[in-house]
Amino acid sequence: MKTPNSLLDRERFTLALSGRNTGRPPLWVMRQAGRYLPEYRALKEKYDFLTMVKTPELAVEVTLQPLARFELDAAILFSDILVIPEAMGQGYHFREKGGIAMEFSVQSASDLKRLKEVDVQSALSYVENALKILRGKLGVDKALLGFCGSPWTLACYMIDGGSSDGFPKTVKMAKEEPVLFGHLMEKITKVIIDYIRMQSEAGIDALQIFDSWHSLCPTDKAWEWSLSWIHTIVQEVPSELALILYAKSPSDRLKLLASTGVQGLSVDQGNDLLFARQALPLPLALQGNLAPELMESNADQVQRETHKLLSQMNGDAGHILNLGHGIRPTAKIECMDALVQTTRNFSGNQT
Secondary structure, eight states, X not given: OOOOOOHHHHHHHHHHHHSSOOSSOOBOOTTOSOXXXXXXXXXXXXXXXXXXXHOHHHHHHHHXXXXXXXXXXXXXXXXXXXXXXXXXXOOEEEOTTSSEEESSOOOSHHHHHTSOOOOHHHHTHHHXXXXXXXXXXXXXXXXXXXXXXXXXXXXXXXXXXXXXXXXXXXXXXXXXXXXXXXHHHHHHHHHHHHHHHHHXXXXXXXEEEEOTTGXXXXXXXXXXXXXXXXXXXXXXXXXXXXXXXXXXXXXXXXXXXXXXXXXXXXXXXXXXXXXXXXXXXXXXXXXXXXXXXXXXXXHHHHHHHHHHHHHHTTTOTTEEEEESSOOOTTOOHHHHHXXXXXXXXXXXXXX
C-alpha cells in the first residue's frame, strides 16, 4: 500500500502550493473561478459554460480572473468533473431549472458497452492545452492545481442519468448488482488515471479529487464503493504529484479517507479542524475549513472568523487555508478580499 510522503516531501508539497515560504498557510479557494465575479458573468453572457470549458483560451481567462483581483497562491483550472463521462460517450447538458442531465443513464450491461475506450490526450486535449498555457503564464511564483471527480461521484451522475436527490439508482446498483457496478467503476477509474497523468505531464503542482457524494455510501460500504477506487488511483498516478481528497463525510471517517494514501485531505466545515489534526498527524496536509456562507456576510465577520481559524492552526506546517466547500455565486467580493488580506497580514509563527 502506498503511504503519504515523508515530512521532507510534505514541506515540498506546502511550498509547491504557496510558491514560497511565507510564514503563513497557503491560501486558495475551491472553485475559485466562481460566478460571484462580474468579469465571469460578463464572459458568461457571451459564451455558455461548456464552450468556456472546451476553449483553452477562455478556460485560461476564467482561471486567471480571481488571481487578477486577489493575491492567491494558486490557480485552479476552470473545468468540470463531467468532462470524463462525456469523453466516454455520455454527454450532458444543464437543465433549464438547474442540475445536470446526462444523455443516457447506465442501467445495464448494454448501456455499459455504449461507453467508449478513451484516448484521453485526444478526447480531452482542450484540458491539456489550457494547463500548458496556464503553466507558462503562472511561472514559478504561483501553483497550478488540477482536479477531477472521484469514480463514485462520477458514477452517481452516470447511473442516475444526471443530478438526483440521493442518487437512488446508483445506491441500488451498488447494493444489488455489484458485478455491473464494479465493471463501470473499473472503466471510470482507468480513464481518471490517464486523465491525472495527462494533467501531471502538463505541469500541475497538485490535484484535488472531489468525492462530492461520498456521504451517500454507508459506513460499511464506504471503502468498497468509493475509497478503494481512489486508493487504486493513488497507486497508479505519478508519485511526485500531490493529491488532495475532498469527501464530505462525518469525522469518524477521516482516518478511512486518509488511508487511501493521498497527501492532503479537505475537511468540510461540518468537522472541527483541530480534531481532524489530532486524528491525522503530519505529514498529512489538512485543507479548510471556513464555511462558504461566511463569504456572503460582511468583511468584519470574515476577518474575525479567518483570524480565529488561523490562530487555532498556528504552527501547523500542513494547513492549507480554504473554505469547507466551493465558493458560492452569492459570495461578496469584499468578503473574499477580507479573507485574503487577513491571511496575508496574519503574524502567527508557522513552523
